[in-house]
Amino acid sequence: MSQSTPKLRPERSEVLMSRIREACLLMGIRQKDLADSLQLKPSQMNLYFQGKVEMRTDRLLPLLAILGIDIERQIEEKIKELGGESFSPLGNENKVLARIGRLDEYKRQSLLRIIHILGSK
Known part of the structure; x- marks a missing residue:
């Protein structure tokens, strides 16, 4: 029996993308500009934002970096805290x-x- 990477439940993924979309709006980052920065087609970015397709980690981490969210640093801080x-x-x-x-x-x-x-x- 092979082990697979656990996926976010669809509702969690949708909530996450909704929050990212909200952050982009507040920061004035257009969806097209974000897609260009991530080397994606605007239509693909739209699918992510609508929650129709789950964003892979290799795309999610650069997106979070654009928003100024450093997940690696936050994980490091949590490890130190523990x-x-x-x-x-x-x-x-x-x-x-x-x-x-x-x-x-x-x-x-x-x-x-x-x-x-x-x-x-």
Whole structure:
């Protein structure tokens, strides 16, 4: 039996997109401009806003970043609040990567994993 990623209940997804739509309106961000920023067609953005299609995480996180909502930081703060350790995969590693030069994404992720493993010991 394969495990699948749990999805938001449709009503939760609709509420989330409704709140995002409200934030965009309050900030004066047009749906078309938001779609352009996320490299989506305006019609696709409209489907998300209407709740007809659930937005994937790889699109939702950049959208939240445009709105100034840093989910990763909020999760980090919650972990610290609960007494967990802080983890920053993009701390000093970026300086090292800059010195190494341009790497493709696979090599970059591999190197970050190695740095993280070595740093955690």
